Amino acid sequence: MLNTVFRLTQPRKFEIAFNEIDIFKPEVIVRPLYLSICNADQRYYQGTRDAKVLAKKLPMALIHEGIGEVVYAPDNSFKPGDKVVMIPNTPVEEDEIIAENYLRSSKFRASGFDGFMQEYVQLPADRLVLLPDDIDPEVASFTEIVSVSVHAISRFDKIAHKRRNVIGVWGDGNLSYMTSLFLKKFFPETKIYVFGIVPKKLADFTFADKTFLTTEIPDDLQLDHAFECVGGNGSQVAINQIIDYINPEGTISILGVSEYPVPINTRMMLEKGLRMFGSSRSGRADFVKTVEMYEKYPDIVEYLSHMVGIVKPVRNIKDMMEAFDLDTKKAFGKTIMKWEK
Numbered sequence: 001m002l003n004t005v006f007r008l009t010q011p012r013k014f015e016i017a018f019n020e021i022d023i024f025k026p027e028v029i030v031r032p033l034y035l036s037i038c039n040a041d042q043r044y045y046q047g048t049r050d051a052k053v054l055a056k057k058l059p060m061a062l063i064h065e066g067i068g069e070v071v072y073a074p075d076n077s078f079k080p081g082d083k084v085v086m087i088p089n090t091p092v093e094e095d096e097i098i099a100e101n102y103l104r105s106s107k108f109r110a111s112g113f114d115g116f117m118q119e120y121v122q123l124p125a126d127r128l129v130l131l132p133d134d135i136d137p138e139v140a141s142f143t144e145i146v147s148v149s150v151h152a153i154s155r156f157d158k159i160a161h162k163r164r165n166v167i168g169v170w171g172d173g174n175l176s177y178m179t180s181l182f183l184k185k186f187f188p189e190t191k192i193y194v195f196g197i198v199p200k201k202l203a204d205f206t207f208a209d210k211t212f213l214t215t216e217i218p219d220d221l222q223l224d225h226a227f228e229c230v231g232g233n234g235s236q237v238a239i240n241q242i243i244d245y246i247n248p249e250g251t252i253s254i255l256g257v258s259e260y261p262v263p264i265n266t267r268m269m270l271e272k273g274l275r276m277f278g279s280s281r282s283g284r285a286d287f288v289k290t291v292e293m294y295e296k297y298p299d300i301v302e303y304l305s306h307m308v309g310i311v312k313p314v315r316n317i318k319d320m321m322e323a324f325d326l327d328t329k330k331a332f333g334k335t336i337m338k339w340e341k
Helices: 039-046 051-057 143-159 174-186 232-245 266-272 284-296 298-305 317-327
Strands: 002-010 013-020 028-036 065-072 083-086 121-123 128-130 166-170 191-196 210-213 223-228 246-254 275-278 308-314 334-339
Touching: 013 317, 028 083, 039 317, 065 143, 128 284, 143 174, 143 223, 143 246, 143 275, 143 284, 166 174, 166 232, 174 191, 174 223, 174 298, 223 232, 232 246, 232 266, 246 266, 284 298, 308 317, 317 334
Parallel strands: 166 191, 166 223, 191 210, 223 246, 246 275, 308 334
Antiparallel strands: 002 013, 028 065, 028 121, 028 334, 065 083, 083 128
């Protein structure tokens, strides 16, 4: 079975390639339906990654956030027509200590091998999670990044002490929005405070108990734990503000990605006996938990629908380029490609 793959061959240039899908292989064939553009995809598309990294990774099909429709399943794991979320992390081994998303041997789609910008995608059955029939497909398309928040919260629940009166979340973008929302669902008795720099964005966090501009934090404010969802150049300020306001023996979850080393106030971190841990990507268990939360709390999907920014029907390479260009102009939310291939 011949398959069409749309690969980025150099910054801002997609080209068509073909590969063969082996229908006798014990894997599921999925037709992508909705694909969500991530900042990592943009860094490849815009060519802002290091030149050595680009030379090593390209040519490669982008996108690691997406849902599709089952076309063929060799066993009873799925049936044709089932709507599924596709898991980009692809482990090749198991470890009793290290999770699949942290194994150095694991492969990740759109980061070393082809992502979901294909006519069809062939995956092992355990790389798919069945979606509810009535799920909003535009929201479901970015389940991968939502599952990253769920993964970080699950790890936090195992690591942090049980005094959780107040949890602070730094950031007013997509990652902070999702993390704050799920923190409120996982810990309904806990007060969730969100800290950001744009009043208009903070106004969207209607589920949070309080929001604060980072320039107007009360001197006497105290937190038991905190999540950093800023990344980039803002990481240093965010982490050091957290260290200032967090109570002794609190836990700090780092989620923001920075391209450069970040200096932090280690003296105060030591004085307070703080714990700090990082989280990246997610595994099957996190996807399953995320979909379960969609079903258990339908208002989650309603809140997440506010993150749907641009929905661009895509039929050809020109449409793909337009979708990526539109994505650079958005202020908040996700750009979704309605993949009509």
